[in-house]
Amino acid sequence: MKNFIVRTITGVFFVAAIVVSFLNPMAMVFLFALVTGLTIWEFCGLVNERPFVQVNQFISTVAGVYLFLAMAGHCSGFVNTDTVFIPYLITIIYLLIAELYLKAKDPINNWAYTMLPQLYIALPFSMLNVLAFPQTGHYSFVLPLSVFVFLWMNDTGAYCVGSLLGRHKLFPRVSPGKSWEGSIGGGLLVIGVAVLIWYLLEQHRPGESQFTVWHWAGLGLTVVVFGTWGDLVESLLKRTLSIKDSGNILPGHGGMLDRFDSSLLAIPAAVVYLFTITLM
Numbered sequence: 157m158k159n160f161i162v163r164t165i166t167g168v169f170f171v172a173a174i175v176v177s178f179l180n181p182m183a184m185v186f187l188f189a190l191v192t193g194l195t196i197w198e199f200c201g202l203v204n205e206r207p208f209v210q211v212n213q214f215i216s217t218v219a220g221v222y223l224f225l226a227m228a229g230h231c232s233g234f235v236n237t238d239t240v241f242i243p244y245l246i247t248i249i250y251l252l253i254a255e256l257y258l259k260a261k262d263p264i265n266n267w268a269y270t271m272l273p274q275l276y277i278a279l280p281f282s283m284l285n286v287l288a289f290p291q292t293g294h295y296s297f298v299l300p301l302s303v304f305v306f307l308w309m310n311d312t313g314a315y316c317v318g319s320l321l322g323r324h325k326l327f328p329r330v331s332p333g334k335s336w337e338g339s340i341g342g343g344l345l346v347i348g349v350a351v352l353i354w355y356l357l358e359q360h361r362p363g364e365s366q367f368t369v370w371h372w373a374g375l376g377l378t379v380v381v382f383g384t385w386g387d388l389v390e391s392l393l394k395r396t397l398s399i400k401d402s403g404n405i406l407p408g409h410g411g412m413l414d415r416f417d418s419s420l421l422a423i424p425a426a427v428v429y430l431f432t433i434t435l436m
Contacts, residue, residue, distance in 0.1 A: 162407050163409060166407050170409070170415065178288075179297060181295040184284075184288060184300070185224075185225070188284055189225055189228075191412065192220050192278060192281045192282075193217050194412045195412040196216055196217045196277050197217045198405070199276075199402075201213060201403075202399070203397075209269050212251060212254070215250070216251070216273055216274070218247070219248065220281075221278075222247070224281055224282045226243075226244060226282075227283075230285075231286055231289035232285070232293060232295065233289075233292040248274070251271075252270075255267060276420060280419070280420045280421070281423070283423050283427045284300050287299040288300045305349065305353075306349065306383070307379060307383045307418045309346050309349050310342040310379070310380050310383055310384070310418075311418075313344070314339055315342075317340070317342065318333075318337060322336075323337060324337065326338070326339055330392045330395065331387070331388055334388075346379065346380050347377060350372040354367070367433070371433055374433070375426060378422075378425050378429045379425070379426055383418035383421065383422040386419065387417050389417070389420075389421065390402070401414055
């Protein structure tokens with residue numbers, strides 16, 4: 157009972173912090189720069205426990221945070237030149253060259269684990285800025301917040317339907333608790349929420365979105381599919397590392413990877429989907 161109360165309180169503050177941050181562009185950038193840094197730091201700490209792996213935790217974290225901030229500056233129009241990304245590229249080159257002098261037993265391991273958090277964490281979070289600034293200099297919370305709402309609704313629907321009707325395992329090797337019935341239930345709930353968001357925008361903010369109801373339903377479905385894969389990817393990571401939670405920074409909810417695992421694939425997938433329908 158005590159753990160349930162802790163989880164509930166933490167969950168409420170977690171959701172509230174994300175929702176409130178999206179109401180202001182500076183708050184959003186600050187919060188997710190912090191989230192990016194904490195998640196990369198956590199990841200590097202986990203992989204550094206493996207034999208013959210020694211990732212530069214500090215520089216990797218700084219690099220990932222800088223990529224997020226550089227993308228925020230670029231998408232918002234605050235920085236008017238692409239040279240803002242040069243320091244990031246220099247840092248990545250440094251992390252590669254440094255292995256020449258560290259004399260590690262297996263430098264390939266270090267290279268692989270150094271680049272993985274940049275690809276798996278820093279890049280997806282930086283894509284959040286593409287959603288938040290659909291036009292250079294114009295901020296809108298609708299798309300990025302919708303992605304997180306879809307993820308939360310998918311988790312809720314999958315848990316409720318899976319608990320009641322779950323019979324067929326979705327991916328038993330990685331996550332025995334997930335079922336096809338739960339996933340379908342979560343997907344249907346998200347599509348319904350996507351239609352509701354379209355309706356509310358049409359009624360109250362008609363100039364906010366140029367997407368049709370089918371586009372919104374497609375976005376919801378995209379987030380569901382890739383969010384589920386994101387959850388499974390992190391489950392596979394934890395199984396490989398033989399850990400239950402990625403950390404304990406969030407009482408009752410584990411670590412940063414545990415809370416943002418779904419979004420790490422859902423965010424870039426949403427960006428690709430939106431660019432695709434825009435070009436059609």
